[in-house]
Amino acid sequence: MREAARLFRDKGYERTTVRDLAAAVGIQSGSLFHHFRTKEDILKAVMVETIRLNTALMEAAVEAVDAPREKLRALVRVELESINGQTGEAMAVLVFEWRSLSADSQAEVLKLRDIYEALWLEVLGTLRKQGDLQADPFVVRRMLTGALSWTVTWYKPERGGLTLDGLTDQVMAMMNL
Amino acid sequence: MREAARLFRDKGYERTTVRDLAAAVGIQSGSLFHHFRTKEDILKAVMVETIRLNTALMEAAVEAVDAPREKLRALVRVELESINGQTGEAMAVLVFEWRSLSADSQAEVLKLRDIYEALWLEVLGTLRKQGDLQADPFVVRRMLTGALSWTVTWYKPERGGLTLDGLTDQVMAMMNL
DNA sequence: GTCTATATTTGGATAGAC
DNA sequence: GTCTATCCAAATATAGAC
Secondary structure (H helix, E strand, C coil), rough: CHHHHHHHHHHCCCCCHHHHHHHHHHHHHHHCCCCCCCCHHHHHHHHHHHHHHHHHHHHHHCCCCCCHHHHHHHHHHHHHHHHCCCCCEEEEEEHHHHHHCCHHHHCCCCCCCCHHHHHHHHHHHHHCCCCCCCCCCCHHHHHHHHHHHHHHHHHCCCCCCCCHHHHHHHHHHHHCC | CHHHHHHHHHHHHCCHHHHHHHCCCCCCCHCCCCCCCCHHHHHHHHHHHHHHHHHHHHHHHHHHHHHHHHHHHHHHHHHHHHHHHCCCCHHHHHCCCCHHHHHHHHHHHHHHHHHHHHHCCCCCHHHHHHHCCCCCCHHHHHHHHHHHHHHHHCCCCCCCCCCHHHHHHHHHHHCCC
16 A cells, blocks of 8 residues: 555556556556455555544644644644655545545545544634634635645755755744734 | 546546547547647647646736735736636646646646746745745745645635635735735 | 466557548 | 547456466
8 A cells, every 4th residue: 555655646546557556566466456356446545544544643733732823833744744754645645636536435535534624623713713813714724735735746855955844834934823 | 628628627637538538529539639649739738728828817917016915916816716717627737637747748838837937936025025925935836836726626616605806815814924 | 365367448549531 | 620440559357276
């Protein structure tokens, strides 16, 4: 699944063949079907596991601090880490290969995703009530989803000297809080 | 090309067949190749035309107002209009099907894209110099690219009563300017 | 659990008539 | 400029041996 995530991110789901997937783990293409019924099952498995892992990470991050503003900062930091760190391949797949999932699978995965979306909305809702946020929490979350996901296309930690903490600072600095 | 943009956005480039494309304009698949040498040429043509059109729209929008803050607002409004309005299919293709373009074609299209990226950076740079922007203009532009592009996945003008002007207001309200 | 071999389908592209 | 017919390559999935 780790190799699948990498391949799906790099080449896209459709351009990745079952032969590519098999070769990446050193087996023949036919052998893959002993483990997964279809190619799409692999995509779905990658997405489901990613969501489970990230939900846990975000819950922990939110509980580790008290102030709502710090909770938001923690969420931003975790999401940037998720998409640009070790699990970045899988997160990118979740974002960019969504359409490749069948409608039925999409519905299943959406239920899981709602759990951690609720985390964001709770924090943003609190900031709004305190008068620290002018815009609608739903809209803000969606804008942040786009902005943070998109970093995967341009953020290169090795170059430019911008760390993930630095990037988090930039995100917080550009927000009207 | 309009039909191609719609199909590429809805199903993705890879899942759209030349037979789909031909059927959408009421001809047979073989006939398509009289107009385009390859399927990829169609994708490239959609992207190039979209960039040309949008560069013109953005240049006009920026020149129509004076204050840097209003110029930024105008750019946001135009980009939201581009991605959610009539040309939205093509803009979405530009964003989400980028990887489906060959490396050579990507290089060509990038040159065109740089023209309107420069527009954004000029406006953001001015705001920064005036002290109205805390974050790095390059980072801000990239975050906005992600946030605004992403609206195509969730913004539905018919529902919720949020207009494009209202959405523009929300974006400006969430920015620290 | 993996292999080899292959069935089956699909899709991009071409040829040549009209 | 479009049609029909078809080539050819690639890709998912299966069958059965080891």
